[in-house]
Amino acid sequence: MTKLDARIPSGPLADKWSSHKESIRLVNPANRTKLDIILVGTGLAGAAAASTLGELGYNVKAFCFQDTPRRAHSVAAQGGINAAKNYKNDGDSVYRLFYDLIKGGDYRAREANVYRAAEVSNQSIDQLVAAGVPFARDYSGYLDNRSFGGVQVSRTFYSRGITGQQCLLGAYSGLIRQMAKGKVTMYPRRDMLEVVVVDGEARGIITRNLVTGEIERHSGHAVVLATGGYGTIYYLATLAVGSNATAAWAAHRKGALFANPSFVQIHPTSLPQLNDYQAKLTLMSESLRNDGRIWVPKAKGDKRPPNTIPEGERDYYLERRYPAFGNLVPRDVASRAAKERCDAGYGVGETGLSVYLDFSGAIEKQGKKAIEAKYGNLFEMYHKLTGSDPYREPMRIYPAGHYTMGGLWVDYNLMTTVRGLFSIGESNFSDHGANRLGAGSLMQCAGDGYFILPVTIGDYLSDKIKEPRMPVDGPDFDAAEKDARDKLDRLMGSGGKQTVTSLHKRLGRIMWDDCGMVRDGGGLANALGALADLKEEFWRDVKVPGRQDQLNQELEKAVRVADFLELGELMCRDALDRKESCGAHFREESQTPEGEALRIDEEYSYVAAWEYQGEDAGHKLHKEPLVFENVEIKERSYK
Amino acid sequence: MKMKLKIWRQASAEDKGGFVVYDLDGVSQEMSLLEMLDYLNTTLIERGEEPVAFDHDCREGICGCCSLFVNGRPHGPAKDTTTCELRMTKFAEGSTIVIEPWRSRVFPVVRDLIVDRSSFDEILQAGGFISANAGAAPEANSLPVSRDNAEEAIDTAACIGCGACVAACPNGSAMLFVASKVSQLALLPQGRLEAKQRVRDMVAKADELGFGSCGNMGACEAECPKGIKIAHIARLNREFVRAAF
Ligand SMILES: Cc1cc2nc3c(=O)[nH]c(=O)nc-3n(C[C@H](O)[C@H](O)[C@H](O)COP(=O)(O)OP(=O)(O)OC[C@H]3O[C@@H](n4cnc5c(N)ncnc54)[C@H](O)[C@@H]3O)c2cc1C
Ligand code: FES
Numbered sequence: 025m026t027k028l029d030a031r032i033p034s035g036p037l038a039d040k041w042s043s044h045k046e047s048i049r050l051v052n053p054a055n056r057t058k059l060d061i062i063l064v065g066t067g068l069a070g071a072a073a074a075s076t077l078g079e080l081g082y083n084v085k086a087f088c089f090q091d092t093p094r095r096a097h098s099v100a101a102q103g104g105i106n107a108a109k110n111y112k113n114d115g116d117s118v119y120r121l122f123y124d125l126i127k128g129g130d131y132r133a134r135e136a137n138v139y140r141a142a143e144v145s146n147q148s149i150d151q152l153v154a155a156g157v158p159f160a161r162d163y164s165g166y167l168d169n170r171s172f173g174g175v176q177v178s179r180t181f182y183s184r185g186i187t188g189q190q191c192l193l194g195a196y197s198g199l200i201r202q203m204a205k206g207k208v209t210m211y212p213r214r215d216m217l218e219v220v221v222v223d224g225e226a227r228g229i230i231t232r233n234l235v236t237g238e239i240e241r242h243s244g245h246a247v248v249l250a251t252g253g254y255g256t257i258y259y260l261a262t263l264a265v266g267s268n269a270t271a272a273w274a275a276h277r278k279g280a281l282f283a284n285p286s287f288v289q290i291h292p293t294s295l296p297q298l299n300d301y302q303a304k305l306t307l308m309s310e311s312l313r314n315d316g317r318i319w320v321p322k323a324k325g326d327k328r329p330p331n332t333i334p335e336g337e338r339d340y341y342l343e344r345r346y347p348a349f350g351n352l353v354p355r356d357v358a359s360r361a362a363k364e365r366c367d368a369g370y371g372v373g374e375t376g377l378s379v380y381l382d383f384s385g386a387i388e389k390q391g392k393k394a395i396e397a398k399y400g401n402l403f404e405m406y407h408k409l410t411g412s413d414p415y416r417e418p419m420r421i422y423p424a425g426h427y428t429m430g431g432l433w434v435d436y437n438l439m440t441t442v443r444g445l446f447s448i449g450e451s452n453f454s455d456h457g458a459n460r461l462g463a464g465s466l467m468q469c470a471g472d473g474y475f476i477l478p479v480t481i482g483d484y485l486s487d488k489i490k491e492p493r494m495p496v497d498g499p500d501f502d503a504a505e506k507d508a509r510d511k512l513d514r515l516m517g518s519g520g521k522q523t524v525t526s527l528h529k530r531l532g533r534i535m536w537d538d539c540g541m542v543r544d545g546g547g548l549a550n551a552l553g554a555l556a557d558l559k560e561e562f563w564r565d566v567k568v569p570g571r572q573d574q575l576n577q578e579l580e581k582a583v584r585v586a587d588f589l590e591l592g593e594l595m596c597r598d599a600l601d602r603k604e605s606c607g608a609h610f611r612e613e614s615q616t617p618e619g620e621a622l623r624i625d626e627e628y629s630y631v632a633a634w635e636y637q638g639e640d641a642g643h644k645l646h647k648e649p650l651v652f653e654n655v656e657i658k659e660r661s662y663k
Numbered sequence: 664m665k666m667k668l669k670i671w672r673q674a675s676a677e678d679k680g681g682f683v684v685y686d687l688d689g690v691s692q693e694m695s696l697l698e699m700l701d702y703l704n705t706t707l708i709e710r711g712e713e714p715v716a717f718d719h720d721c722r723e724g725i726c727g728c729c730s731l732f733v734n735g736r737p738h739g740p741a742k743d744t745t746t747c748e749l750r751m752t753k754f755a756e757g758s759t760i761v762i763e764p765w766r767s768r769v770f771p772v773v774r775d776l777i778v779d780r781s782s783f784d785e786i787l788q789a790g791g792f793i794s795a796n797a798g799a800a801p802e803a804n805s806l807p808v809s810r811d812n813a814e815e816a817i818d819t820a821a822c823i824g825c826g827a828c829v830a831a832c833p834n835g836s837a838m839l840f841v842a843s844k845v846s847q848l849a850l851l852p853q854g855r856l857e858a859k860q861r862v863r864d865m866v867a868k869a870d871e872l873g874f875g876s877c878g879n880m881g882a883c884e885a886e887c888p889k890g891i892k893i894a895h896i897a898r899l900n901r902e903f904v905r906a907a908f
Contacts, residue, residue: 076797091718092784094824095726111804147800154800156793156854158808158816158847165807183817189725190820197792204788212781235773264720299693301702304722405724408741408748474797523708525701570713574675575774577716578708 028281028633028648031435032136037654038119041140044436045479049486056081059485060493062229062244063087064216064271066199067096068192068466069449070250072473075198078207080478082485085242086199087211087231089266089580094196097252097264098469101188102309102402103172104180105152105466107145112169116177118142123655124175125464128354129429129457130607130623130660132284134631135652136436140476141455141468148470149181157194159183170311170398171352172462180463185309185402191466195473214240215580216271217508219247219278219445222500226278226445230501230508234580237573239505239512241496245488246444246481249275250473253428253450255288257588257595258540259532261425262294262307268584269591272432272451280440281633281646283433283453285591286599289460289608290541292358294424295409296378305424306409308381309402310462313351315386315395316419318342318358320370320379330372330380330418341365349662356459356541356608356621357662359423363541364619366422373420382418423541427465429456429608430598433633433648437480438472441633444484448472453631458607515582516572520565524581527562531585531592534558539596544612548600552593559589594634594643601645604628607660616659625657664690664751667759668703670715673772676779680772682761696739696749697722697729700762716775724748724888727823730830731776732763737827737886745825745888765830769837769873780826782872783840789868790861791844793854806852816850819843821889828883828891834875839883841865842899843891849902859906866903 033044051059059082063074066088074086088096110116121142126133153159153167159181160168169178183190202208213234220228220243228243254269255261276282293312294305319338326333341361343350353361362379371377387395392415396403403414410420432440432447434454439446449469456464538551562585570576605614605621606628614622631648665688673680687706690699697719704714718728729746733739739749754760762776770778808816820843828839845862848854854861870876877896884893 072797079796090720090726090728091780092824094784095720095728097721097726099726099823100721100723109803147798150800150803151795151797153803153806154793154795154853156795156848156851158813158820158851160817161808161810161813163810165809165813166804183820186725186817186821189823190817193820197787198795198797200784200788201792201794203784210784264726265722266720299691299698301691301694301698303695303698303701306723404743405748408744409723409750411750411752478797523705525705567708569708569711575716575777578714 028441028646029435030134030648031437032134033436037135037139040136041143048479048483051482051486051489053081055489057083059083059488060085060244061481062242062247063250064229064248065096065250065252065449065451066093067250067252067449067469068098068188068195069469069473071192071195071199072470073248073250073448073477074208075195075202076474076478078202078205081207084202084208085211085244086208087214087216089213089215089234091212093199093210093212094193096192097267098192098466099189100264101191101466102185102307103311104170104182104187104463105149105191105470106172106179106463107149107181107467108142108179109146109149111167112178114177116179120177121145121179125455125461126457126655127660128461129459130621131457131625131629131652131657132606132631132650133455133457134650135654137454141471144471144475145467147475148467151474152191152194152470155194155197157183157190171314172310175461182311185399188466191470195470215583217274217583218504219275219442220500220504221278221442222494222498225443227494228496228501230504232508235575237571237576239508241501241505243494243496245485245491246446248446248448248477248481249432249451250449251451254588254591255425255428257532257592258425258536259529260297260302260305262291262305265303268587270584270587272447273587273591275432275440275442275445276636279442279636280445281433281635282430282594283631283633284430284458284598285634286539286595286602287429287458287607287609288425289355289427289429290359290423291426292355292362292423293381293421295406296373296375296420296422306405307424307426308406308419308421310355312381312399312402315398316351316381316383317385318351318379318381320365320372324369330382339370346662353662354459354461356610359541360610362423378420378422380418381421383414384418387415425536425540427460429453429458429460433631437483438477439480439484446477446481448477458609511583511586512572512579514563515566515568515579515586518563518566518568520567522565522567524566524568524578524585527558527566528581528585528588530558531588535592535595539599542610542612543599545600548596551596555589555593555596562586562589597643598632598634602628602632621660664692664756666690666754666757669759669761671763672715672775675774676771690751692752694751695747696733696751697747699751716777718777719747722747725823727825730765730778730825730827732765732830734761737765737830738888743888743890765826767829767835769835770826770829783824783826785872786837786841786865786868787844790857790864793848794857795853808851812850816847819891819895820847822891823889825888827886827888829874831882831886832875833880833882834878836877837869837874838877838896838899839887839891839893841869842895845899845902846895849898858902862899862902863906
């Protein structure tokens with residue numbers, strides 16, 4: 025049976041990381057060159073890790089499903105990356121950043137990890153700047169900051185609306201530099217299908233070459249997953265179309281516990297759905313809420329064009345409900361408030377499923393030029409996608425699935441419950457509790473990849489220096505490859521009639537309706553039934569054309585949806601089990617008289633970590649109790 | 664809307680390939696071009712045919728995956744737009760849309776509309792980085808960068824590595840791609856130390872890989888979905904000359 029031990033170092037919070045680094049076992053430089061690390065996923069977290077591990081001398085074999093690491097979905101992050109530099113002299117500090125993250129996560133994250141994330145954030149900015157990331161500067165030539173939802177300081181570093189692209193390309197430039205030196209070997213256009221576990225330790229992976237269809241075996245002394253989030257389970261989400269849970273789910277099936285799977289952030293400012301064939305929802309950066317005001321008409325079903333609705337007939341509902349934070353309340357609060365207005369019949373647009381985000385006041389006050397400098401490319405993107413000009417007319421926005429706080433359970437060393445199997449970036453559950461604050465993910469990804477994993481993995485690898493490279497023909501590799509092949513054969517051979525996409529859409533609908541912004545016991549129980557039926561229907565009736573031994577995008581999708589169907593069940597089970605509301609997890613049954621999320625700390629102050637027990641054997645719940653010694657637990661109020 | 668689609672189909676790199684014409688009914692103006700292809704693929708799968716393979720991921724103009732030659736232009740007729748951002752409103756009811764993969768010797772077709780752009784990664788490996796190890800970086804504000812330089816560096820760093828510049832160029836030159844990286848790093852003080860080596864190595868690598876030379880025709884600038892300016896090639900040339908001394 026798996027036992028949870030987070031291995032949190034003792035001592036005062038602020039000293040934990042430095043004393044851990046001092047006491048942790050290391051691998052000397054000569055020995056590092058004998059050790060191979062398999063790294064799946066080269067987004068910001070993975071690329072930063074690949075470059076640093078390569079610099080340290082390890083041999084890194086890195087994998088991604090796109091044709092090059094530069095296209096990982098980190099590229100799409102718009103708004104920014106946080107750090108506690110206190111350049112604005114507005115009272116920021118590592119402790120305050122830590123506190124904001126813990127509070128923003130609604131007291132459902134582990135103190136020690138969160139503090140460390142805040143602590144290394146400054147180093148990440150130094151590193152990214154040194155790598156040539158062109159962050160915005162003020163006229164003095166120093167770095168500029170903006171503020172983001174859920175906090176009262178300015179600590180967000182940014183490059184216009186393309187911060188993720190710039191951070192990723194910075195990390196990727198380190199990765200390709202190590203490729204040139206022969207320390208990193210890149211395997212693009214690969215899907216990781218299985219983890220190979222030998223004597224309880226992760227020693228390899230099975231991949232499918234997406235161009236030739238070949239099934240490949242790779243061995244290493246440790247395996248790191250940096251495979252991103254699984255928000256595409258909703259079908260329509262702000263994530264890239266190819267984002268998936270397959271690698272994490274493969275790890276889960278091999279013994280890695282999956283933590284807080286139902287904690288999903290629904291982002292308040294995405295473009296609404298425009299047509300039935302839409303493949304994704306485009307995010308409009310949260311930074312827009314700095315200057316944009318959100319409103320709906322005061323009258324139900326008011327269909328007048330927005331500019332003709334007089335000021336007095338508009339309901340700026342966030343400012344009304346949350347006077348202290350106004351339009352800058354955290355994402356989950358803003359999303360639910362939009363849903364509440366739309367469900368009550370005040371939504372705008374043809375479907376009534378959107379609200380206005382209005383810049384007219386800001387343009388009047390600051391001038392069009394100033395607004396253009398801050399948001400030019402976002403406005404352009406909106407204009408291109410919708411045909412409406414946000415300089416003249418308010419944007420229309422609606423919440424969309426965005427970020428998965430849940431993920432593989434990891435200890436303080438970022439190791440999962442399978443020895444030698446690590447998880448970094450969005451693919452782990454570590455730093456954001458039940459809700460992530462804006463600009464916190466890039467911060468975590470850079471920190472995990474550049475500064476944390478490269479140290480903590482040494483502790484594990486120091487035991488491995490005498491172990492030679494493992495041949496890939498052992499029985500565990502055979503078995504893992506067989507599992508991968510069986511699944512592909514089953515998908516190809518089902519001979520059904522329904523396209524993968526049509527089934528994925530139905531899955532997304534179930535998840536969105538019953539395990540989305542608002543959940544309740546009845547809905548979740550129904551969803552579990554519906555998912556079981558859909559899973560059965562999927563395997564009986566899915567249609568995958570073409571062949572296995574060639575580039576086959578339908579097969580790639582089918583593999584992903586098959587795993588999403590299982591993950592969906594676990595998400596609903598997790599959501600059902602947690603009868604409190606916390607952060608993005610809002611249980612209808614648990615709210616304050618004013619309709620805010622009501623935590624039940626006595627019962628639910630824990631991380632829910634689920635153990636896989638076999639395809640039809642259900643999951644077993646393990647609880648990691650959360651202890652708060654450095655913050656006072658409060659109602660998370662933004663009023 | 665009803666559309667006629669003339670699409671390049673090629674089973675593999677070895678296959679000769681050719682155009683196939685599809686009549687597609689029920690296209691909506693609200694769709695993007697890629698959503699229209701998704702829709703076509705649904706109808707193909709339902710008819711028992713193999714869907715058209717094409718690269719895509721973010722669907723919002725930032726990852727650089729999508730790479731279609733539409734009616735004779737990389738990323739189609741709209742300015743500053745990637746294929747995934749292209750809306751069907753740009754096409755008239757009943758018209759024919761010709762869709763091909765990037766055409767370039769150095770971007771061989773993998774299947775249908777998917778090409779191999781790994782040569783771009785190779786160019787960057789030759790010098791598209793600053794040699795800064797994690798842990799050694801100085802405090803970020805210790806190196807001020809003038810606001811103008813920082814803004815210009817962002818303009819050129821916005822390159823998404825899609826390859827439209829190469830596909831647009833009659834010579835198949837990658838100079839706009841190379842220049843965007845050389846220029847970005849040359850504009851920043853932290854990139855200056857390695858500037859000479861960088862420009863020499865990257866240009867040499869592009870030559871070695873078989874990209875053509877720049878004839879100053881400007882097709883790359885006209886087709887770049889990120890509006891990267893050919894003036895950066897002039898900067899690259901200056902850097903190149905400087906590197907000779
Ligand atoms: C539209 C958008 C805007 C955002 N804006 C911000 C922001 O402003 N600030 C912020 O902090 N955060 C933001 N986020 C969140 C943040 O961008 C992500 O959480 C973060 O970039 C994830 O990085 P990652 O390295 O963990 O994963 P990713 O960048 O998603 O990379 C995943 C990697 O894993 C690979 N992979 C996945 N599955 C497999 C498989 N089965 N086999 C092989 N390889 C695989 C992929 O190829 C890729 O290389 C935003 C997110 C979105 C969607
Ligand atoms: S799909 Fe990412 S740029 Fe078009």
